Amino acid sequence: MSNENFEPKIVGFMCNWCSYRAADLAGSARIKYPPNVRIIRVMCSGRMDPSFVAKSLSLGADGVMLAGCHPGECHYIDQNYKAMRRYHMLKHMLEALGVEDERVRLFWRSAAEGEQLAEAITEFVGDIKKLGPLKWTDNWEEGDERLEALEAIVKEHEEAMEVNS
Amino acid sequence: MSEGKAKGKLAIYWAASCGGCEIALLGIDDKILAVDENFDIVLWPCAADGKVKDVEKMADGEIDVCLFNGGIRTSEQEYMAQLLRKKSKVLVAFGSCASEGCIPGLGNMDSKESCFKTVYHDSPSIDNPEGVVPQTETEMPEGTLHLPVYYDTLKTLNQTVKVDYFLPGCPPEADRIWDAIVAILEAKLPEPGAVIGTDTTVCDDCPRTREEKKIKKFYRTWEIQPNMDECLLEQGLLCAGIATRAGCGALCPQVNSPCIGCYGANNGVEDYGMQLSSAVASVIDSDDPEEIDAIIKDGIPDPVGSFYRFSLAQSFLRRKNKA
Numbered sequence: 132m133s134n135e136n137f138e139p140k141i142v143g144f145m146c147n148w149c150s151y152r153a154a155d156l157a158g159s160a161r162i163k164y165p166p167n168v169r170i171i172r173v174m175c176s177g178r179m180d181p182s183f184v185a186k187s188l189s190l191g192a193d194g195v196m197l198a199g200c201h202p203g204e205c206h207y208i209d210q211n212y213k214a215m216r217r218y219h220m221l222k223h224m225l226e227a228l229g230v231e232d233e234r235v236r237l238f239w240r241s242a243a244e245g246e247q248l249a250e251a252i253t254e255f256v257g258d259i260k261k262l263g264p265l266k267w268t269d270n271w272e273e274g275d276e277r278l279e280a281l282e283a284i285v286k287e288h289e290e291a292m293e294v295n296s
Numbered sequence: 297m298s299e300g301k302a303k304g305k306l307a308i309y310w311a312a313s314c315g316g317c318e319i320a321l322l323g324i325d326d327k328i329l330a331v332d333e334n335f336d337i338v339l340w341p342c343a344a345d346g347k348v349k350d351v352e353k354m355a356d357g358e359i360d361v362c363l364f365n366g367g368i369r370t371s372e373q374e375y376m377a378q379l380l381r382k383k384s385k386v387l388v389a390f391g392s393c394a395s396e397g398c399i400p401g402l403g404n405m406d407s408k409e410s411c412f413k414t415v416y417h418d419s420p421s422i423d424n425p426e427g428v429v430p431q432t433e434t435e436m437p438e439g440t441l442h443l444p445v446y447y448d449t450l451k452t453l454n455q456t457v458k459v460d461y462f463l464p465g466c467p468p469e470a471d472r473i474w475d476a477i478v479a480i481l482e483a484k485l486p487e488p489g490a491v492i493g494t495d496t497t498v499c500d501d502c503p504r505t506r507e508e509k510k511i512k513k514f515y516r517t518w519e520i521q522p523n524m525d526e527c528l529l530e531q532g533l534l535c536a537g538i539a540t541r542a543g544c545g546a547l548c549p550q551v552n553s554p555c556i557g558c559y560g561a562n563n564g565v566e567d568y569g570m571q572l573s574s575a576v577a578s579v580i581d582s583d584d585p586e587e588i589d590a591i592i593k594d595g596i597p598d599p600v601g602s603f604y605r606f607s608l609a610q611s612f613l614r615r616k617n618k619a
Contacts, residue, residue: 182570185612202583213578219588220577224569224599227405229617270618271449280371280432280445287442288352 139193139259143168143252144183146176148206149241150198156245164249165256168196175199176237177210181221184235189267194234194259198248201239211239233258234265304360306335307351308390309380310342311366311373312400312450317391318342320467321363324474334481335360339380348376351383359383361480363390363463367397367609368451372444381457386480388492392466394453396560396568397609399466401450404608404615405600408448448618450609462491464541466558466606472543491541495563498537498555501546504528510581514595517554528554529576534595534602539565539572558606567611569604576603 145151151172157164173179176199184195197218205211218237225235236255240248310318322328322343338359339346351359362384368374381387392398403411416422416429434441453459463476476492479485486492499506506527515532522528528535528549536557537549543559561568582588596602604611 180570181574182567182612185567185570189612189614209583212583215583215585216577216580216588217574219585220573220592220596220599221570223589223592223596224573224603227598227600227616228613229619230613266619267613267617270616271451271614273445273447273449276432276445277371277374277447281375283442284371284375284444288349 137260137264139167139256139264140191141168141194141196141256141259142183142187142192143170143196143198144173144176144179145170145197146178146199146206146211147172147174149200149204150176150238150248152242153198153240153244153248156242157249158245160245162246162249164252167256167259168252175205175207175210176214177205177207179214179217181217181224184221184225188230188234188265191265191267193262193265194236194255196236196238196252196255198238198240198251201241204241230265231262233262303336304334305338305358306331307339307346307359307362307380307384308337308342309339309362309364309366309376311364311376311394311453312369313366313391313393314399315342316467317365317393320391320465320470321473323470324477325470327474327477331477348379351379354383356382357385359385361386361388363388364453365390365394366453367393367400368447368453368456369400369403370444370446374456377453377456386460386485387453387457388461388463388476389453389459390463391468392464392558392560392606394459395462395464395610396607397450397452398558398606401452401607401609402601402605404449406616407618408446412446449615452610455609460488461485464491464493464560465543469544491563493559494542496542497562498540498542498544498546498549498559501542501544502527502537502549503546504549506530509579511576511579511591512581513591516595522552524552528552529579532595534576536572536603538575539568556605557603560607568607569600569611573599573603 145154154170179197187195199211199214202211238251337344339351362380364380364387368377389395393400412429416424430443432443432445472493479492504527505525509530511532513532514534517533522531522533533554535554537555540555540557541559541562548555565571580588580591582591600608
């Protein structure tokens, strides 16, 4: 599936107080990292609802990156521990649904760690490139057989109606 | 209720479902006579006469209300959903299957081939030495016989056609069905697209005492005998009441059995399984990643069956990855 020209679409949810500021720092320090991550700022990693991840993947994201303050350093005391617990539950669920382990990952990056955030993004984008596209909506396409069958039913019923009327 | 008034037209149809919704509808007891007073039942394959070809000859929108139960798994069911949508003024997704896929939707964890293998080969009660499976076309001396195409992925009614109202539950409780029928008769329906029901959760109806939730270990229902007073989730049983719409009267927790979530998501929730699993995960009593992982994997071996038992088809991801 993987190819050299594949540019993955990645959604990144980053907390306002640490990881988003790390991204700002990386920007102002002119640290280079791949442009594949669309960063969405949330107030806290505890705000990262697992359904955001499921929605992103179902709408065409090839990977989802979550990032928040280091454990013990949350702006809201301990909400990043909730994020950690939800992340483990989410991974357990996604594994059962056949989503590769590498596609969703949680990072802890403080506001001072611009370089480390850029490294994480580079590493993550590289891993997703190796995996190739996800194309989740292909999962529920039924193919030509469905349309042919529906057309056949309509035709059959039309004929029957003509005979009966 | 309507002396001398012209009767409306009512259709009741089933697709990928178990038939429990039909029984639930008859659970309104003698009030079914009031339904008959007000409506001509033009189609109800389970309980009344009425032919598809007669529905096909109707004008668009001629049926006043169609109660549609079951998900969409075959081409015939999809055709009927399209037909009844066209012919009905109000289309109600009746019950969990039509609303969110329900148990038939769990088939989305497998492929069509795998479902056929289980049903026509592997089940202990099957005797099928020639390995016969249904074919969409079979040639006979009299001509070609057709069977509908079985889809790989079950879709909900709302993923197939536009639905006006949803009546949740597996099956919907008789009292809630009657409330919905009264709302239809009195023209007191909510905004189209809404769920006909409450916007509270099962916990609101549950008499158990709730304190702070901290879970060190999840138990399967056969592993412990919970007490009758405390919240079942606090006792370590995976109770879905926290995320499930009220409507049943908290029947299961009152007989010491955890809620399994048959009334589906409450208003504003787009993905029931993600919401429930998120809420349950956040009260795990540990800050250590390895311990958290062990608590989850030991206690919840089947996350999809536990959190998406009724709503996999309606979730964002809808099914297991085929790639």
